[in-house]
Amino acid sequence: MTALDPTEVFRSEAADLLACLETTLLDLGDKPDDRGLIDTAFRALHTIKGSGAMFGFDRVAAFTHDFETAFDRVRRGEVPASVDLVNVSLAAKDFIRTLIEDPDATAPVIGEAILAELERLITGPGRPAAAASAETTAIEAAPAEAAGWQIGLAFDPDILRNGTNPLALLDDLRDLGPCTVTPRLDDLPDLDALDPETLAIGWDVTLAAPASREAIEDVFLFVRDEMTFRLAPLDATAAPPPAAATVATPVEAPAVPPVPTTPVPLPAPDAQRAPPRRSDERAATTVRVEAQRLDELMDRVGELVIAQARLSQLAGLQEDPAITAISEEIERLSARLRDTTIGIRMVPIGTLFGRFRRLVHDLSRDLGKPVVFVTEGEETELDKTMIERLADPLVHLIRNAIDHGIEEPSRRAAAAKAATGRIALTAEHVGAQVLVSVRDDGAGLDAARIRAKAEEKGLVQPGTVLTDQQIYQFLFAPGFSTAQEISALSGRGVGMDVVKKTIESLRGTIDITTEPGAGTTVALRLPLTLAIIEGLLIRVGETRYVVPLSAVEECVELPESERSERGRDFLSIRGELVPFLRLRQLFGAAGAPDPHQKVIVVSVGEARVGLVVDQIIGNHQTVIKSLSKLQADVATFSGATILGDGTAALIIDVGQLVTGGRADPVREFQEVA
């Protein structure tokens, strides 16, 4: 298991490099003059060529060599990175991928054709080099690497109150190499006026050692909002420093003294550019680990947390302060270890978003619908397994948005809309969940047409009263499509039901909102991780259960009048009738019920249902263990967890419990009719 196949290592590295290349090429399509992007693409090609040759992928190395040679002319500014060139380069990138994955299935003719096309574009009438380089001089002014740096630091006067120690940051700078630090005392007030909590000193640092710009920027990573920062290579100090400083981060206003700058909400195209620029740095600081090892680590940590809980219990009984102290220390450590372990499994969703740019690019070209693709919230973190399983549903949703959502250019013109459609893919944390949405600015959904189709298919009786939300749910019925023509991409009615199934298996929900003429938004709400949920620990009889907190709306006391057991009942909560289930009966609890039973109101779809329990114990971070295959017939519980005392507790699947297995909403509508 540990003896890694070097070929596999190459494949996996090449996959990363090709992904990086693709992102960079797509960015280059938007910003043909960005030297940084051209360099990143060139580096990726160069690495693929080098390691391809090393691992015996000779055809890869040969093809990439020719590709690289052609691209080198772009790098030297002799040829502009035109849209055509980007498209051919993307084709070439795909060809490299097939060469690596399935070399036997590729015909050399294809490679030759791509190279010929590339050659034609490169040797065609090029633009003089000067034009391309004119805009890139600013970037060259602060290169990524330099033999030494002149750094000017001015912090926000309040920075000390926020707990930042500028001296520690200077120490960090010294770790990069020998530094000469000169304080700037111009703003220092008289002793009478001196406030020890206000920083009045700035520093000029000369770093006389080679370092990368990023390494220096990283030192100030957490205080960048509260400082101005000038950076110039040492040999360029003769030039006026503020001019050179602008380059470090485009969002900064360096010449203006202590104005707090906020680099957080970057416009999407800029945010997209970030990953490739960082990629070489990242390679140096990350380690590839098999997912299975992470799972094992998670299991061990889970066991540790349980063992620790037992220790706490024992320590509580012993009343020995020394043991209590150790127990508390271990409790703190294991909690942090658990959080770190969960954190290791979290991956920014941007790694997934990147893949869709190509999809949109190609679909837009094939369907003749100009589309801009905007992404937001790439830094939103999600469990790795979740991200992998989200890929397919998002492909379907984005395809649908372009194929059905965005109108033909002629229709858009008639509706006085911009000719270019817009697809936005966004992710954000909402409480303990992640909201991923796909939004188009197309024509919107036609509820009447969906309904007509549903009636035609016999999914609903004519005359049934349905809300728009209920009507949109038909889109997720298997084989449902309102597309009048079947295109190569969508309209076969396959896909949306798969999307729904996948999202539900991830314990997520789908909401559709639409505005006629203005577009449709499909919003996916997902838990952060499949391994852990926030739960509400409850007791029914002698047994404890966990209810996922995401389903819980409120908790109320069961009124005296409802205490007698009458099966399924209704409760009036602020004038609304809420049906409730007595879990004691459902779970066959023994013994007498508690005198003051509680009702947990949970939401199931659009319905609210109460669950009567004996006691609400409290919040519980629940490490989910799936139930054995042998107990797969038990639908009421979605899994189990291990409590502090080492016993197992079941996690209630609220949807299954309430519907009693009748999870098909379509059938319920028919029953209403």
Place this chain on the structure above:
Amino acid sequence: MSDAAETVRADGTLQVVMLRIGSETFALDAGMVREIIDPIPATHVAGARAHLDRIVNVRGNVVPLADIRERFGMKPAVTTPDTRFVVIEVVIDGDPVVVALVADRVFEVTEIHLDQKQPVPKIGASWRPEYIRFIVKRDDDFVIVPDVEQILI
């Protein structure tokens, strides 16, 4: 651990763990036994089948607790100082599955000779033939070698 089939030795003996459940003595192929533990608190699973209606925490994993008495028409029994949970690994539809099995008493690890196999007697209707791989005679007693997979499914 899961290579249960390999425990039949060349000389035709099978290494087994002898245990008592209810009124019968069973011999479990030692290859499937992972460990034998003292009883631990179990959690009832509402709606599960009677022979698999509890779960327990075995070293951080939630595993079903199987009580096969019901499958052999025996009455449920209370836990005694001799009760043990035998943690076994079986293969169900190609996947390894860990199960804890309630035993009233665990005797020993020993060998049984396969040439002493007896046909399953057609006595009690409470014994379904598919639950039993074979029976061997040992001293003056009969020992059941169960087909655990069939019993659990």
